[in-house]
Amino acid sequence: MPSDPPSNTSASRRRYLALAGAAAMSSIGAAGCLGAIDRRLRGPQTEWRTVLEGERFLSSPIVNRSSEVLAMGSNRLYALDASTGDRQWRTTDFEQSTNCPVIADGVAVVAGPDRRAAYHPSGTRAWIRRVDGWFSPYAAFGDGTVIGGYHEYGTYEPPIVLIDTGDGRRKWETTPEPWLNPNGTTHSVSDIISVGEGGVAVDEIGRFAGLDSDGSVRWAIGTNDWRGHGSLEPALATDGELVVAAAGSVIAVDPADGTHRWRASTPSETSGLAVADGTAFISFDGHTRRRDDAPAGVLAVDLSNGSERWQTELPDAPGPPGVGVNDVVVGTEGGDLVALDAATGDRRWSGPVGNRMDDRPLVMPERVIAGGKVNGDPMLVAISREV
16 A cells, blocks of 8 residues: 655755846847756756655656656655655555556556566555566557566566556467577567557567567567677667667667668667657767777667767766657766757756766656656656746
């Protein structure tokens, strides 16, 4: 059952700009220009900050149907009021968790190494089931289902599993034949996304599989495009027409048959991607197999052909990007939150908000909510998007 929420720590605005003679400016155009300059110089304007003491880590935030912000800690699922940061409820069913919750059919599905569970927007438990292995939910997959995968190298179990959101039971499981190792084991699943009536999965060494809604494997391929790019574990994103994968380079495939559409290079290994408005936005972290001082930043590529639209370097390694209507927001290992213009890559605002801010930000119409750490404790912070 949910426990009583404590109050959160409020944070006031961080920086103000003092400009001599500003009061003398009377035109609307001048005031608007000043406001934009002021925003860039002041940096992020904090609305609230909630520290979750005792947790070791925190997943990237998402929103449920009650417009609450959900984030999975090392062993608890938290729900916060998006406007105030006040904690609404938390769960106590897990000793350890795997990854971000998935919202499907009005419930939040979460998992740990020995169980999975679902929770209603009120925080009451819909169901809980004991499982074997490191199962992680990845995406809603058709009516009343969530697709997930196992994070165990060398397992003989099918790595891709579909569960029923009504009771948590398995509906089907599958192993793409090209994913099998010579001894019959498989590698861990790296990511799965839903596309149309099916989906696309990728394992930790970059092998793809197209899936139908009934669990049959539509196509499966390996790829040599990752070679020479360090660690793998690709992340996936889609616009519904193409599936884009990033892991040191960027690859686009057709979800219908796995046809390779294009490949784009990145300056260093990737830490996440997002797709919006015909563009793929890729974070790169400054690490390669041969050096740790390569550029870090964000790359935007055209979804139609993989050509570069812009590239913006950052002083610290960014985490996965969050995308709004006109901006791309990333947190960095150095504790900054950075907003870039989605069309040009120009920096709109940036500034420190924590000790480490490398989770994917949640970009909402009125605010950006980001997870990170402050004084060693995980926290969520809300930043105003007003200019």
